[in-house]
Amino acid sequence: MITFAGVTKRYPDGTVAVDHLDLEIPAGRITVLVGPSGCGKTTTLRMINRMVEPTEGTVTVDGRDVRGVDPATLRRGIGYVIQQAGLFPHRTIVDNIATVPYLLGWDKKKARARAYELMERVGLDPALARRYPAQLSGGQQQRVGVARALAADPPIMLMDEPFSAVDPIVRAGLQEEFLRLQRDLEKTIVFVTHDIDEAVKLGHRIAVFQVGGVLAQYATPDELLARPADDFVTDFLGGERGIRRLRFFKELDAEESAGAADGGGAAARAGSDGSESDRAGDAAAEGDGRTAAAER
Numbered sequence: 001m002i003t004f005a006g007v008t009k010r011y012p013d014g015t016v017a018v019d020h021l022d023l024e025i026p027a028g029r030i031t032v033l034v035g036p037s038g039c040g041k042t043t044t045l046r047m048i049n050r051m052v053e054p055t056e057g058t059v060t061v062d063g064r065d066v067r068g069v070d071p072a073t074l075r076r077g078i079g080y081v082i083q084q085a086g087l088f089p090h091r092t093i094v095d096n097i098a099t100v101p102y103l104l105g106w107d108k109k110k111a112r113a114r115a116y117e118l119m120e121r122v123g124l125d126p127a128l129a130r131r132y133p134a135q136l137s138g139g140q141q142q143r144v145g146v147a148r149a150l151a152a153d154p155p156i157m158l159m160d161e162p163f164s165a166v167d168p169i170v171r172a173g174l175q176e177e178f179l180r181l182q183r184d185l186e187k188t189i190v191f192v193t194h195d196i197d198e199a200v201k202l203g204h205r206i207a208v209f210q211v212g213g214v215l216a217q218y219a220t221p222d223e224l225l226a227r228p229a230d231d232f233v234t235d236f237l238g239g240e241r242g243i244r245r246l247r248f249f250k251e252l253d254a255e256e257s258a259g260a261a262d263g264g265g266a267a268a269r270a271g272s273d274g275s276e277s278d279r280a281g282d283a284a285a286e287g288d289g290r291t292a293a294a295e296r
């Protein structure tokens with residue numbers, strides 16, 4: 001579990017990025033931080049691995065104050081996926097994925113074997129291993145970013161808008177695969193997005209921030225949709241139309257869990273996954289149009 005207790009981050013120029021944050025992030029689940037640009041999501045995420053130090057308050061990981069843990073040691077147990085994947089342009093895909101194992105001093109053969117195993121896990125053709133990042137599509141690069149963060153099998157993953165750079169259809173596919181991966185791995189994941197649809201689709205719990213780094217609501221997706229805490233959250237959910245659309249995602253999830261509970265077997269599950277991702281893809285495409293229109 002990760003906890004924030006009375007955490008404030010004030011940057012030297014006086015900007016309050018995070019304001020008196022209290023938050024408990026459960027182990028083994030996906031917790032999503034969502035909110036408009038500049039509301040303090042990245043700052044919150046980076047206080048977990050000490051890339052940013054709080055001005056006030058305490059962050060703990062599994063009961064330990066992170067200030068008492070050497071940053072390098074701390075980060076070994078925490079994978080970090082940044083926006084645009086942030087790959088090393090002059091290293092091949094396999095060497096990008098093996099970055100942390102190399103740093104940890106694994107021998108080259110073992111590190112590369114691990115990288116190939118992860119490529120398979122995240123749905124990358126091993127034929128891509130010798131390419132450089134610029135020779136991959138945006139979606140493939142994002143997968144490499146996820147594989148790299150998983151390389152040393154950290155119990156915690158921080159993911160900062162990992163799927164934002166790709167088009168809605170590719171994004172929907174990455175989200176589906178990410179959910180499947182998480183069902184196997186059960187990592188503690190803190191996932192940042194500014195897209196409420198993505199938050200509802202992926203999050204077990206969702207923290208909605210507003211500008212000024214104030215936590216507006218922390219709830220399960222169902223609670224959030226049923227009882228938005230205030231007008232800001234209601235607006236952020238996108239009004240009645242948005243809320244209806246979001247319920248659609250939840251229904252898909254319910255259908256999928258019902259299918260899995262029926263037993264169905266791998267074939268049946270694969271079938272239901274396929275149709276879900278097609279429909280979610282359509283919905284995401286439509287949703288993005290709506291969001292873009294609303295922002296203009």
Ligand SMILES: Nc1ncnc2c1ncn2[C@@H]1O[C@H](COP(=O)(O)OP(=O)(O)OP(=O)(O)O)[C@@H](O)[C@H]1O
Pocket residue numbers: 011012013015016017035036037038039040041042043044194
């Ligand atoms: N190093 C810094 N110095 C001063 N202010 C900063 C610094 N880093 C971030 N900020 C400010 O802190 C606030 C929160 O920034 P942060 O990057 O956490 O927002 P965010 O929610 O991740 O935004 P986005 O969705 O655009 O990525 C913003 O007002 C930002 O300008």
Ligand SMILES: [Mg+2]
Pocket residue numbers: 041042043160
């Ligand atoms: Mg950010």
